[in-house]
Amino acid sequence: MGSTNTPGSELVMMTPYLHFTGGDNLFFKSWHPSSRxxxxxxxxxxxxxxxxxxxxxxxxxxxxxxxxxSILAPVHSIEGDAKFLRKQGVEVHVHDSSSARRPNNGRRIRTVPPFVLSHDAARGALYxxxxxxxxxLMLSVMTFQAVYIISVIVGLGLGELLFGRLAGAHL
Known part of the structure; x- marks a missing residue:
């Protein structure tokens, strides 16, 4: 890799090993933390x-x-609702048990949600x-500044500690 030494260009050297010294650019040329x-x-x-x-x-x-x-919510059947009410102590008599009232009418249950623009656009924006x-975060780690690397690791750990249970509640 070569560099040109034309007027107006400046040569910026990167320290290619873990270090605690300042002077690395962080995200922008103007963000150049050098003091403690x-x-x-x-x-x-x-x-x-x-x-x-x-x-x-x-x-x-x-x-x-x-x-x-919200999309894959099961369709309730009359028999299912009656069973739930009986468990609650309510006496229920079901007279109509036609197949038109049964969930899915013998069709396969959907396992993949359909495309819903409002959901999928928000999902794409969040991602x-x-x-x-x-x-x-990766760019900050690539400066080889050890304090930045430690900060990123601690931040990810704290974030997982605080918010990880929310992400795991997908059952």
Whole structure:
């Protein structure tokens, strides 16, 4: 890899190993933390960014679950409703048990939700935002600044601690 030394261009060297020194560009050329305070501030920002990525993941999973349940909600049958009411202590007599009243009329039950523009557009937007945050975190790790790497790892861990149970509630 070569570089040109033309007037107006500046040569920026990257430290290709783990280090704790300042001076690395973080996301933008203008964000160049070099003092200890600036590195600490950038680390806090990365910690919050990593936690936000986990929150976004949990939100996306929770919304997916909500949308799936709303679309694939089982059709209640008269017999099923009567059985539920009997368990509640209500006496019920069912006279009509025609196949027209039974769920699915012998058809297969849908397992994949249909395309719903409002659901799928929101799902795509949430995923795109999550991917953006993930790539931003990856770029910060690629500076080899050890404090940034630690901040990202701690932020992801804290985010999972706080929001992970929300993402796991998809049953």
């Amino acid at each position: 305070g600036a590195i600490a501030g950038a680390s806090v920002a990365l910690l919050v960014l990593a936690m936000s990525e986990r929150l976004l993941f949990a939100t996306r999973r929770a919304m997916d679950t909500h949308w799936r349940r 795109s935002l999550q991917a953006l945050l993930s790539y931003a």
